[in-house]
Amino acid sequence: MTGEVRGVQLARLLGQWHALPGRRRSPDYAALAGAVRGLLADGRLPLGVRLPAERELAEALRISRTTVTAAYRQLRETGHLASRRGAGSWTMLPGNHRVASTGLWTPLDDREMIDLGVAALAAPPQLLTAARAAAEDLPRYLGGAGYHPTGIIELREAVADGYTARGLPTSADQIMVTSGTQHALDLVLRLALAPGGSVLVESPTYPNALAALAGRRARITTHGLAADSGGWEADLLLGSLRQTRPRLAYLIPEFQNPTGHLMPAPLRERVVAAAHAAGTDLIVDESFVDLPLDGTELPPPMATFDRHSRVVSIGGMSKPYWGGLRIGWVRASAPQVQRLAAVRVGVDMASPVLDQLVAVHLLADAPAIVGDRRAQLAAQRDALLGALAHRLPDWRVTAPRGGVTLWAELDGPVSSALARAAEEVGVRLAPGPRFGLDGTLERFLRLPFTLPAADLVEAVGRIAGVRYDLDRAGRQRWQEPAVIA
Incomplete structure (x- = not known):
């Protein structure tokens, strides 16, 4: 069991649950059960969480206990809830579902789904060549135990050379290879953050980073990003560092996930100085640093301005490769x-040697591989922008100068409702609340442009259809959930 959710907390997450798609065709208990399943499907309510008692939730929602009892019964029947008399009810995974690549639940028979919940590309054609070359290199490592806690020297040198080429002199001793960027974040948190420690994050931000912080029981404060191309409000961000003096701050300065913003160089320097003055260590996520589009020139790495070992940079192969x-x-x-x-x-001793050798060969061919990726992403981004302008002109979208995602401001606070409706027509979406705390960001939707252009255009057509149906059915509009400080 990962924890317990109280009645007022679940009520806040549920928001205007009675306004969800299908409300007018179903009784209250079915609508409530559907809303809980929606929270489970988009990851805001995780597995193994104990739900509030029926009376407590009924009081929080101001409905009858009979309605909650019937909703819980339906959730047990669909395999989303397990109950034990006298002990409570816990969320669980239905037998006809699996955990998808997003970490969320998905039906077993969803192969025709257009998945816009994943912001990642398919493998490049050069991967097979790199894998064959890595297999030929492997024999020289087979005489040893195969454990390299900081990574094999060839890969550490290649990564260090990449930082040096960006204007940040780096040696192999300053690099530790991990099993992905998320693993890198987890290890840094284990070292630098005591349970219950304070952390400043952007809002919106990467959901899996929030999950990692929750695992450390971190006390999270947020800096809200502007929806337009400006992104960070310098005075507010620096003021947050000075006033809250968090133990850590987690930032994504290059093509921020999900907004796509790029932090300018002057602000980077000021943030590092403010962090040092506040006694805050910075975790800088550089997952998208290799993917500037349209010839965008990148500012210096944030660690360039670090003189006191306050900046820890993490990155990886997932997004560009x-x-x-x-x-x-x-x-x-x-x-x-x-x-x-x-x-x-x-934790895990070391990363697989063969995978590291594959990475060495891919990095050696980085100019060609990443160049192709940038051209591909630029074309797919433009196709997605064109489809949105044509089919959903009331949505506000700023074209990002890099990365792999758009952050769309919708024409109403309907993100979760739209995601549930889109699932019914074969499109999986990541609604705005997944990227924040306590159910906020209902006016926003992350749309990655990592799929082929034809799939993106088709997905927008389906989304536009269900968005139109939400209004045509005359359902109640969602109300923006209150921000709980």
């Missing part, structure tokens, strides 16, 4: 890398 290649890294001071290696031994 392939998510199935679980290779990430941490760039930090050499002593920090050694401390991270000591922490890692208690």
